[in-house]
Amino acid sequence: MIPQRIRVKLYAEDTSQTDVEPFVALFHGFIREARLPGLWIDVVDYGHVRRGPGALLVGHEADLSWDLLDGRPGLSYTRKRGEAPSLEQALRETLEHALEAAAAVEARSGLRLQRQGLSVTLIDRLRAPREPGRIEQLRLALGAAAEPLLGSRHASVDEVSPDDVATDRGDARAAVTLRL
Amino acid sequence: MTIQTWKQALTGRIASDLADEIDAFEGQIELKKQGRVGDKLFAETRLRRGAYGQRYDNGLRHDGTGQKTLTFPSGEITKGPGTFWDAPGMMRVKIPFGAVSPEQLEVLADLAEEYSDDILHVTTRQDIQLHFVHIEDTPDLMRRLGAVGITTREACGNAVRNVSACPYAGTCHTESFDVTPHAQALADFLLGHPDTQDFGRKFKAAFSGCADEPCGLTRFHDLGLVARERTQDGVAVRGFLVLVGGGLGAVPVQAKVLTEFCPEQELLPTAQALCRVFAQHGERESRARARLKFLVQKLGIEALRELVAQERSQLLEDPRWTAHLDAAPADPDPRSAPSPLAEPGSRAERSWQGTNVRTQAQDGYHVVSVSLPLGDFTAEQARGVADLGRRFSHEALRFTVEQNVVLRWVAGADVPALYAALDALGLGEDGADGLLDPTSCPGTDTCKLGIASSRGLAKELRRSLRVVADDLDPAVKRLRVKMSGCFNSCSQHHVADLGFLGVSRSVGGRRVPHFNLVLGGRYRDNGGAYGVVVGAVPARNAPEAVRLITNKYAAERQEDESLEAFVERLGKAAIRTLLAPISKPPPYEVDPSYYRDFGDPREYTLGDMGIGECAGELVPAVEFALSAAEQKLWGAQDELESGAAAGAAGNAYQAMLVAAAGLVRHLGGQVRDEPDEVVAAFRQHVYAPGHFHDPFAKDKFGRYLFSLHDSKAHEGASVETAHRILDEARLFLEAAYACTERLLEAGSQASASAETAIPSSGERA
Numbered sequence: 029m030i031p032q033r034i035r036v037k038l039y040a041e042d043t044s045q046t047d048v049e050p051f052v053a054l055f056h057g058f059i060r061e062a063r064l065p066g067l068w069i070d071v072v073d074y075g076h077v078r079r080g081p082g083a084l085l086v087g088h089e090a091d092l093s094w095d096l097l098d099g100r101p102g103l104s105y106t107r108k109r110g111e112a113p114s115l116e117q118a119l120r121e122t123l124e125h126a127l128e129a130a131a132a133v134e135a136r137s138g139l140r141l142q143r144q145g146l147s148v149t150l151i152d153r154l155r156a157p158r159e160p161g162r163i164e165q166l167r168l169a170l171g172a173a174a175e176p177l178l179g180s181r182h183a184s185v186d187e188v189s190p191d192d193v194a195t196d197r198g199d200a201r202a203a204v205t206l207r208l
Numbered sequence: 209m210t211i212q213t214w215k216q217a218l219t220g221r222i223a224s225d226l227a228d229e230i231d232a233f234e235g236q237i238e239l240k241k242q243g244r245v246g247d248k249l250f251a252e253t254r255l256r257r258g259a260y261g262q263r264y265d266n267g268l269r270h271d272g273t274g275q276k277t278l279t280f281p282s283g284e285i286t287k288g289p290g291t292f293w294d295a296p297g298m299m300r301v302k303i304p305f306g307a308v309s310p311e312q313l314e315v316l317a318d319l320a321e322e323y324s325d326d327i328l329h330v331t332t333r334q335d336i337q338l339h340f341v342h343i344e345d346t347p348d349l350m351r352r353l354g355a356v357g358i359t360t361r362e363a364c365g366n367a368v369r370n371v372s373a374c375p376y377a378g379t380c381h382t383e384s385f386d387v388t389p390h391a392q393a394l395a396d397f398l399l400g401h402p403d404t405q406d407f408g409r410k411f412k413a414a415f416s417g418c419a420d421e422p423c424g425l426t427r428f429h430d431l432g433l434v435a436r437e438r439t440q441d442g443v444a445v446r447g448f449l450v451l452v453g454g455g456l457g458a459v460p461v462q463a464k465v466l467t468e469f470c471p472e473q474e475l476l477p478t479a480q481a482l483c484r485v486f487a488q489h490g491e492r493e494s495r496a497r498a499r500l501k502f503l504v505q506k507l508g509i510e511a512l513r514e515l516v517a518q519e520r521s522q523l524l525e526d527p528r529w530t531a532h533l534d535a536a537p538a539d540p541d542p543r544s545a546p547s548p549l550a551e552p553g554s555r556a557e558r559s560w561q562g563t564n565v566r567t568q569a570q571d572g573y574h575v576v577s578v579s580l581p582l583g584d585f586t587a588e589q590a591r592g593v594a595d596l597g598r599r600f601s602h603e604a605l606r607f608t609v610e611q612n613v614v615l616r617w618v619a620g621a622d623v624p625a626l627y628a629a630l631d632a633l634g635l636g637e638d639g640a641d642g643l644l645d646p647t648s649c650p651g652t653d654t655c656k657l658g659i660a661s662s663r664g665l666a667k668e669l670r671r672s673l674r675v676v677a678d679d680l681d682p683a684v685k686r687l688r689v690k691m692s693g694c695f696n697s698c699s700q701h702h703v704a705d706l707g708f709l710g711v712s713r714s715v716g717g718r719r720v721p722h723f724n725l726v727l728g729g730r731y732r733d734n735g736g737a738y739g740v741v742v743g744a745v746p747a748r749n750a751p752e753a754v755r756l757i758t759n760k761y762a763a764e765r766q767e768d769e770s771l772e773a774f775v776e777r778l779g780k781a782a783i784r785t786l787l788a789p790i791s792k793p794p795p796y797e798v799d800p801s802y803y804r805d806f807g808d809p810r811e812y813t814l815g816d817m818g819i820g821e822c823a824g825e826l827v828p829a830v831e832f833a834l835s836a837a838e839q840k841l842w843g844a845q846d847e848l849e850s851g852a853a854a855g856a857a858g859n860a861y862q863a864m865l866v867a868a869a870g871l872v873r874h875l876g877g878q879v880r881d882e883p884d885e886v887v888a889a890f891r892q893h894v895y896a897p898g899h900f901h902d903p904f905a906k907d908k909f910g911r912y913l914f915s916l917h918d919s920k921a922h923e924g925a926s927v928e929t930a931h932r933i934l935d936e937a938r939l940f941l942e943a944a945y946a947c948t949e950r951l952l953e954a955g956s957q958a959s960a961s962a963e964t965a966i967p968s969s970g971e972r973a
């Protein structure tokens with residue numbers, strides 16, 4: 029089964045880039061100029077939420093955000109819907125769109141985004157549960173999907189929370205995140 | 209069998225009637241897609257299941273250069289009149305009295321990530337809202353909630369909305385008794401009850417454990433219930449003060465006393481009888497007058513009381529009326545033994561303890577408020593809070609009407625560890641419920657009715673005030689500030705110390721977001737008094753208005769004087785003088801930022817975008833008329849303040865006439881300043897052609913003038929009547945501003961000779 033939501037995050041090279049306001053304006057510009065393919069609806073400023081979605085460009089097929097959800101600034105592309113014949117294809121399409129959005133953001137903002145250490149989160153507890161067999165399948169599919177776009181990559185699994193939330197028990201319910 | 213769907217995965221884990229209802233709703237979705245269900249019916253169906261519309265769902269959005277069409281892939285399929293199928297919507301999740309278990313909160317977090325935008329938003333009525341949800345995701349979302357005992361049923365629509373209650377119930381020093389079991393019983397009893405299915409409008413109920421504190425805000429609910437104990441034959445008997453017909457919205461009304469003491473076993477049947485009266489006698493035609501408050505106004509409280517008594521006498525006995533009274537009280541089962549509050553480890557923690565921790569009636573335990581900025585927290589933070597609930601509280605968490613969440617039964621010795629954990633989650637801010645923690649409705653962020661960005665203002669206030677927080681007078685820090693994006697008052701700004709509501713003004717041919725400042729509200733006494741509008745300032749200047757007023761309050765207040773009393777002593781005229789220097793925006797050419805809303809780089813002006821530079825130098829005569837009407841209304845407020853109720857009401861009526869005459873003349877009509885003539889001409893030239901119709905409130909505001917003119921209620925008006933007339937006149941005037949803007953946008957100004965040239969100095973608002 030293909031997860032309904034897949035998020036690819038590219039991290040900022042400059043980790044001090046935590047102010048989301050410039051991205052609110054940038055994303056409004058993206059809507060106005062139809063800068064990215066797909067239907068883009070509105071921009072939300074979540075700058076007041078610590079470790080939040082930051083500047084969020086809401087779309088129909090996907091969302092784009094300059095966020096701090098895992099504590100590090102970066103650009104997330106979240107696929108929300110779409111038909112794909114296979115998991116590998118869905119992952120590849122998401123990576124492609126994320127890289128395209130990254131290039132657009134870089135071109136307008138002058139910021140640099142890393143192409144290493146991307147995180148890929150499968151936000152779907154029905155189709156991508158935190159189960160060893162399923163995660164291995166996802167890992168292999170992601171490695172294959174990434175190769176034509178990023179070169180040969182090993183996908184590794186974040187076993188627990190994407191970050192150390194100050195709880196003792198670990199974040200067992202967090203969606204599965206893999207690193208590329 | 210491989211599990212493919214949530215329906216399969218959750219089989220047997222959802223109460224069967226709820227599971228059936230959700231299946232039926234999913235069926236309705238399919239039928240709607242096939243065009244076999246009408247728009248209105250489907251809209252009310254989904255509203256009753258909590259699936260609400262959101263801004264831009266009509267497929268139109270201004271991108272800063274012009275209005276553009278959002279071409280949703282589903283084409284012409286709609287999910288209600290003018291509401292496109294694929295447009296993101298809001299899902300309201302009903303949380304009775306805001307109580308959630310850690311497990312329920314974790315599921316809400318999962319849903320925020322999988323169907324929404326990672327954010328859980330706490331509302332001012334203790335619900336949770338998820339935004340940007342697709343209608344086709346809602347059945348699974350409901351199933352996953354259903355599996356942990358939450359329903360979204362009747363979260364919206366013409367139904368009994370979430371039953372709210374004081375979040376400290378059961379732990380509070382001042383309560384008569386814990387209202388939690390009663391609130392739960394009422395919520396369960398009225399949910400889906402046949403007597404609540406045929407209302408003309410929504411119905412809101414709230415509980416409070418005592419009369420004096422604000423927590424239950426029972427005075428502005430359709431049904432407000434305040435716990436009381438009486439001694440009868442030497443035995444303490446529990447019951448409730450029952451208040452009915454309160455409401456905020458466009459015209460706020462204080463609830464009336466239905467009965468001073470309703471014994472607890474009579475509570476549910478009394479509520480049922482009231483619902484039956486509301487369903488039978490409430491307004492059906494005009495949505496604008498369909499809330500219970502209008503029925504109370506129409507019938508009078510005596511007649512309503514009689515009707516309720518009659519209905520009550522005819523009800524068939526129902527065992528559910530008293531089942532909750534026999535149940536053993538819930539055991540809070542705290543995590544740790546009671547202990548004194550531990551010393552804070554840092555200055556920040558000391559400040560946090562001062563504002564976010566309160567003692568319980570039970571020695572050694574505390575209620576800890578978690579400040580959620582603007583009511584928002586992420587899925588990851590929600591999971592963290594759920595976890596902390598398990599570790600430190602072991603009892604349900606509760607959302608508050610101030611858009612925060614509280615953990616109860618926290619032992620004093622655990623408080624520092626809890627603070628450290630919250631801080632690590634990014635949730636360690638102090639100032640809960642006070643000036644540093646404003647309450648805001650969604651406003652223009654997501655609400656279709658938003659006029660100005662209430663959340664943008666709240667963010668800006670938080671940002672600017674936190675910088676100077678250490679220097680703020682403690683009494684100032686405790687002030688409550690609430691902002692609504694429009695007159696519907698969802699933030700409950702009428703009872704705030706400092707209230708704001710979004711309005712728009714035309715300046716030099718461009719629109720400028722403004723906020724009306726509302727002062728004089730009383731939060732205590734369950735929302736005991738409503739504030740009044742003292743002036744409008746451009747949105748950009750609203751933080752400065754807060755600074756000016758709070759500085760003056762800090763410098764000149766008498767000992768223990770509330771802001772309400774201070775404003776009363778100072779007088780509204782003095783407040784207006786204080787605000788005068790910031791009440792007008794500079795010309796666009798000097799500072800265009802005034803012509804944008806907070807957090808939005810698009811120009812706020814919509815239709816005015818095309819107007820050339822010279823338009824900024826011409827002011828239509830109607831704007832002068834509106835200004836004159838404004839002056840009259842301010843005068844009315846001053847009179848009311850000085851106790852001249854009838855004079856105030858008369859002036860408010862005059863203000864409406866002046867504005868009405870201005871509009872008539874703007875549209876080319878001829879009229880003398882004679883009331884009958886003005887009203888007739890207004891009806892003919894402005895009202896009948898629909899110019900005055902608000903896109904959402906329809907003809908409601910125009911009818912205020914007709915009804916006042918016919919009834920002459922301003923003559924010899926009592927203080928209460930004068931208050932209502934002033935509120936109505938304020939709304940009429942706001943509608944006149946909006947009407948003028950629409951007319952100007954449509955280019956329907958009367959001839960240029962009606963316009964008066966003034967210098968383009970931006971002096972006019």
Ligand code: SF4
Pocket residue numbers: 649650651652655656657658659662692693694695696697698699
């Ligand atoms: S007050 Fe107005 S803008 Fe705010 S949520 Fe209510 S209807 Fe929307």
